[in-house]
Amino acid sequence: MGVLTDYFRAPDAAAVVRALELTEGSLPAFGEVSDGAFDGVMAKHVDPCVVLGQPVAAIRAEPWRVDLVAQTPVWPTTPQPGPDGPWDEDEPWSTGPWVTELGDATRDALAEAGDDRIPAAVARWAEAEEWHGADPADLLPLAEGLIALARRARAAGERLYCWICL
Structure with a gap:
């Protein structure tokens, strides 16, 4: 089973939740931001913690570590079960999709990457x-x-988000 990941920018988590509520969790297609679609990049298999964290570490010239890319859950909006459950197979936290907001330090590290260092x-x-x-x-x-x-996210004063689906 593959993990699909898409990265996009949005003004805030509330805008992301509104869009996902209209699509029942599906990420609206990327396109012109004025058309209501998000500006984003399809990045299959690029999870925020491990795979995206590695180029962020390289850009910062520091070792990769598991907590390098800070994330805050945005979707689903229901309370997340604790480590002991209950985990229902039909529960949104079990089935996804999931959306996390990435910390500004990740956005800024990527945005500040000098073209000569890429x-x-x-x-x-x-x-x-x-x-x-x-x-x-x-x-x-x-x-x-x-x-x-x-x-583009930094120039617009927006945040980066990752949509994840199995």
């Missing part, structure tokens, strides 16, 4: 075991898309 960061990213020896040239467009998205 190739080295992508080369380090390609070495991650999650990419199974991917060619950095294949990851470069994805990295550039995420960086451009972060730059």
Whole structure:
């Protein structure tokens, strides 16, 4: 089973929740922001904690760690069960989709990535075991898309979000 992840920008969590309520949790298509769609990047298999955290660490020139990318749950809006449950198979926290708001430090690290540092960061990213020896040239467009998205979010005073679905 694959994990689908999309990154997008929005003014705040309330705007994200309103959009997801209209679509029953599906992420509205990316498009012109004025059309009500989110501006975003499809990034299959790029979870915020591990896979996105690695280029963020490379850009910051620091070691990757599990808590590098701060996240706050936004969706589902129902209370999250504790570690001991109850976990119902039909419960939204069990089935998804899920949306998290990324911390501004992640947005800013990506937005501030100097164009001259991107190739080295992508080369380090390609070495991650999650990419199974991917060619950095294949990851470069994805990295550039995420960086451009972060730059647009910061310029607009918006936050970055990750939509996750199984």
